[in-house]
Amino acid sequence: MQLLPDWAPNIHPMIVHFPVVLLMIAVLFDIIGLFSTKFDWIKKSALLLFFLGTIAAVIAFLTGRAASDGLNIPINAVNAVNDHADWAEVTLWFFSIYTIIRLLIGYFFKSLKKVIVIPVVLIGLLGIYFLYQTGDHGAKLVFGYGLGTGNIISEKDGSVKSEDKREQISDSTFTVSKNGSWNLTFNPDIESILSDKFKWVEGSLTELNPMYDESDGSLMFHLGKEVRRGAFIYDNSIKGVQVTAKINIDDFSGEVELIHHFKDKNNYDFLGIKNGVISLVRKSNGEIEIFENDKFKSSGWLEIRVVSGGSHFRGYLNNKMIVHGHGSEPNPGSVGMKFSGKGSISIKMIKVESL
Structure with a gap:
């Protein structure tokens, strides 16, 4: 029935x-x-x-x-x-x-x-x-909005308009919109973009021995005994935000953090992936607060996404929401990525959209 x-x-x-x-x-x-x-x-x-x-x-x-x-x-x-x-x-x-x-x-x-x-x-x-x-x-x-009706959602309000002012570098490797949104596509010029346009708050690009893989358009970082972590952000300020990244961590042992509302190394929010667990986390004055976490099973290329709007935080894996947490609304901040552990991690793209 x-x-x-x-x-x-x-x-x-x-x-x-x-x-x-x-x-x-x-x-x-x-x-x-x-x-x-x-x-x-x-x-x-x-x-x-x-x-x-x-x-x-x-x-x-x-x-x-x-x-x-x-x-x-x-x-x-x-x-x-x-x-x-x-x-x-x-x-x-x-x-x-x-x-x-x-x-x-x-x-x-x-x-x-x-x-x-x-x-x-x-x-x-x-x-x-x-x-x-x-x-x-x-x-x-x-x-x-036609939500739940099957209707096509029209682009308005927080969507990125075509007339937004953009910074165009290296054949669309990196674009920035007027509302603070940005998109990073990985191609042979990606290393110069990460070095010149992004702020490395932990480690440096050269220390991670980056290697571009032309076959799948990704950049591989290597972490080992000497270098165990690296973190970079694009230094602008966004309030409500959706961050999407495509990564491969099959050969990586450690934690990947999709950072948002970054103020400094001890104060930011992030979606974390570590040992088959996905978590919505806040780091405040160095102290960790977990809003929500859950286990997952997946391998190969992963599309991870975090959405932060008001007091709601949602974490997605391959377009499926896994975690939904609540906390106080964060102050505007920057977006980026952090990885700590050993092995190799590959990244294809990072897309940041202002709500």
């Missing part, structure tokens, strides 16, 4: 309207109950609707998070997805706490004077505002 109709990308669209309707009617019945002592069923119905609506809100929130985690979110929709998720979380917390208070007053503290009950009931109107904001941002995802 097929649980979902063909048009539904996931169960979230079929759930999301229940908490909206149940909780809005609950607030309405609660207010009517203040002024109507004749119909006691209205007050009881309000309490039941708050309970059912909050349960529905929990299910909607969990299915919504699962839905977003299962989508390959277009870059120009990332901030909209995060906004919708943030409003949904605020709404869930509000009604979870409010419903508990309202049930306690309704069943255990019935003797409370109206002068106390009235403000509590009217606070429920704030929940209507939260529901509206959550629904409005959700509608924007569907009707504005």
Whole structure:
């Protein structure tokens, strides 16, 4: 038996309207109950609707998070997805706490004077505002961006425009856009670009014995006894960002970090890959905080991607989201890559897109 109709990308669209309707009617019945002592069923119905609506809100929130985690979110929709998720979380917390208070007053503290009950009931109107904001941002995802509908996403908002000012070097080896986005394509001139245009914050290019492989258009770095680490960044400042890189670590033992929001060696965020584990990490004053990590199995060329927008951090491997963490929004910073260990690591490209 097929649980979902063909048009539904996931169960979230079929759930999301229940908490909206149940909780809005609950607030309405609660207010009517203040002024109507004749119909006691209205007050009881309000309490039941708050309970059912909050349960529905929990299910909607969990299915919504699962839905977003299962989508390959277009870059120009990332901030909209995060906004919708943030409003949904605020709404869930509000009604979870409010419903508990309202049930306690309704069943255990019935003797409370109206002068106390009235403000509590009217606070429920704030929940209507939260529901509206959550629904409005959700509608924007569907009707504005076509997310989850199969429609083609139009390029706007954070996408890179063709008229952006670019710095063109060595036949498109390195391009920089006006909004801070940049793209590094590896070709025979890549060593001069990495040396001249990038800042090496650990080690140096020459120490890593770079070797360009013309057969697959990649640059191989060698780490051994004398050199165990290297790190480079492009020294500009970006707020929300998506970073994608293609790497091969079959002959490498150690950790690769896709760095973003870099301030200095002891303060930055990164997507890390080490010993079959992918992690979303923050380094603050040298201390490590792991937002989320998970195991993975893959070999050969890997496309790794990290997306940082607001308080949301997502890590992808070969276009599949593996980790989704949350933390305080980082200050604008630079983007780059770090590797530490021994063996050889090959890189084909790095693409940085400002949200």
